[in-house]
Amino acid sequence: MKRFLTIVIALLTIGCVSLLADGVVDPAAAAAPDASILAKTLDGVTTFLKSTAFAHLNVGNIVMMAIGVIYVMLAIFKGFEPLLLLPIGFGVILGNIPGAEALGVYAEEEGSVMYYLYQGVELGIYPPLVFLGIGAMTDFSYLIANPKLMLLGAAAQIGIFATFAAALGLGFDTKEAGSIAIIGGADGPTAIYVTGILAPKYLGSIAIAAYSYMALVPIIQPPLMRLIIPKSERGIVMKPSRVVTQKEKILFPIIAFIICSMIAPDAIPLLGTLFLGNLLKESGVTKRLSDVVSNALNSAVVVVLGLTVGASTQASVFLTPESIKIFALGACAFCVATSAGLLFARLMNLFLSKENKINPLIGSAGVSAVPMAARLSEVEGLKTNPKNHLLMHAMAPNVSGVIGSAMAAGVLLSFLR
Amino acid sequence: MEANGDTAFIVGVGGAMIVICMMMILSLVFIIFGKIMAKDLRLKKVAKPAPQKAADSTEAPVVLKGKLSANTVAAISAAIYQYMDEAHEDENAIITIDRAAKSYSPWSSKIYVTNRGVFKGARR
Structure with a gap:
């Protein structure tokens, strides 16, 4: 131990000397053949110290790295969407280590590894691949059993269009406003896809905002649910869904894709992969493909997507007044989307017979944060009536929210492209 | 626009x-x-086709409130139980994932452990 301490103290002394000598030691003199060995050593250490990230560190980098650490902590200790927040958080830290510009590390630098990985985000390759996996993991049977719940998924998309108007009011142009508005869909891949086409310069901010709010759904939604839905309505017990046949499950993705893509062709990359993934799962004849797209492929794409999106948030481009506006608008978009879903569910109840009434708590699941939003409906429902399980019912608006947000993206693209 | x-x-x-x-x-x-x-x-x-009547009238199926008779439910339950039981028997007997074989190395040898005092204290 003593030896170790002695070595450390010696090294620190050399470092301090070199720092003190910075500007005093003449590099040319140190490089001269007759320069003393100490001068040469000091010069070498000074050069090394200047090349470290500490020498280039600024407040922006520290703030961004702190944000990255918070994301990682939230993912590990709070369990907030760890599959997304962990790679994004680490990416934020990675993208904000200063001084590595010359080495070609960052996503913006052509030729760097991160640059090539980032092309999947910029060219809109990753979002459809993620949708392929989502499709293979999604069970649409609750939606097929109760198709009227699709309207809740549609109502939640009002958040997108309300935010569009708000973003225009805050001075963004139409394309930027469209990209910001899509945060309200609570769908990271869709947000990235639309932003990559309409406003690539805000890709980092919008992706981070979308994924952050998706992870913060357990904090944002419950207060709104308790505020908008009276306790008497929170206790409504819904009748069980009917049994859905395999034939219906197979025909659903085909029919839904044809109808949706005919109306909004701009959403074909997202909807096509979503429904293809689902067909792979439901057909029962492509188990291997279904397994690959829902597990290996999806996980690989999510890791790279998260890392590169995180790494694209360098302090110089991220810490701007626009980013703060984007985050504020994103929060509004989420709140409006959740409220619209809840209010629409209450509105639907006015027209439904007593035995067919729906529990309005499932309205909040219309935002497409799958399956977190549906799980929150279940949790809130259980608080009112411990025997009232809403998860299966909430999955219907939840998966229709995925379709709805993709269609909203298609509509926005057709208006603004 | x-x-x-x-x-x-x-x-x-x-x-x-x-x-x-x-x-x-x-x-x-x-x-x-x-x-x-x-x-x-x-x-x-x-x-x-309508289900055939039971041969023995004394063992007529008890019809439950739902569509299935008690006998049908019992048969399904027994079949599922048997299936699950058999499914369990089909499992292989390998209970370890990896063989944790370690080759001998003087670096990890107990003979060369010098700080034995630490363990002495713990054994007390």
Whole structure:
């Protein structure tokens, strides 16, 4: 131990000397053949110290790295969407280590590894691949059993269009406003896809905002649910869904894709992969493909997507007044989307017979944060009536929210492209 | 498209209406589709031959409130139980994932452990 301490103290002394000598030691003199060995050593250490990230560190980098650490902590200790927040958080830290510009590390630098990985985000390759996996993991049977719940998924998309108007009011142009508005869909891949086409310069901010709010759904939604839905309505017990046949499950993705893509062709990359993934799962004849797209492929794409999106948030481009506006608008978009879903569910109840009434708590699941939003409906429902399980019912608006947000993206693209 | 109040209205209200209408159409299609499928299912059930009467009238099946008789439920339960039991027997007997074989190395040898005092204290 003593030896170790002695070595450390010696090294620190050399470092301090070199720092003190910075500007005093003449590099040319140190490089001269007759320069003393100490001068040469000091010069070498000074050069090394200047090349470290500490020498280039600024407040922006520290703030961004702190944000990255918070994301990682939230993912590990709070369990907030760890599959997304962990790679994004680490990416934020990675993208904000200063001084590595010359080495070609960052996503913006052509030729760097991160640059090539980032092309999947910029060219809109990753979002459809993620949708392929989502499709293979999604069970649409609750939606097929109760198709009227699709309207809740549609109502939640009002958040997108309300935010569009708000973003225009805050001075963004139409394309930027469209990209910001899509945060309200609570769908990271869709947000990235639309932003990559309409406003690539805000890709980092919008992706981070979308994924952050998706992870913060357990904090944002419950207060709104308790505020908008009276306790008497929170206790409504819904009748069980009917049994859905395999034939219906197979025909659903085909029919839904044809109808949706005919109306909004701009959403074909997202909807096509979503429904293809689902067909792979439901057909029962492509188990291997279904397994690959829902597990290996999806996980690989999510890791790279998260890392590169995180790494694209360098302090110089991220810490701007626009980013703060984007985050504020994103929060509004989420709140409006959740409220619209809840209010629409209450509105639907006015027209439904007593035995067919729906529990309005499932309205909040219309935002497409799958399956977190549906799980929150279940949790809130259980608080009112411990025997009232809403998860299966909430999955219907939840998966229709995925379709709805993709269609909203298609509509926005057709208006603004 | 120019950013102004009209744009906000056209895209905001128009876009929202389009999405809601699209989902309504989709919803209607699947409501109709569900009804057709249910009708198809009902027709198949009607077409099925009536179950044969039990040979022994004293052991007539007890009809429950639902559609299945108690005997049918018991048969299904027994079949599932048997299946699960057999499924368990099919498992292989390997309970370890990896063989944790370590080759000998003087670096990890106990003979060369010098700080034995630490362990002495712990054994007390």
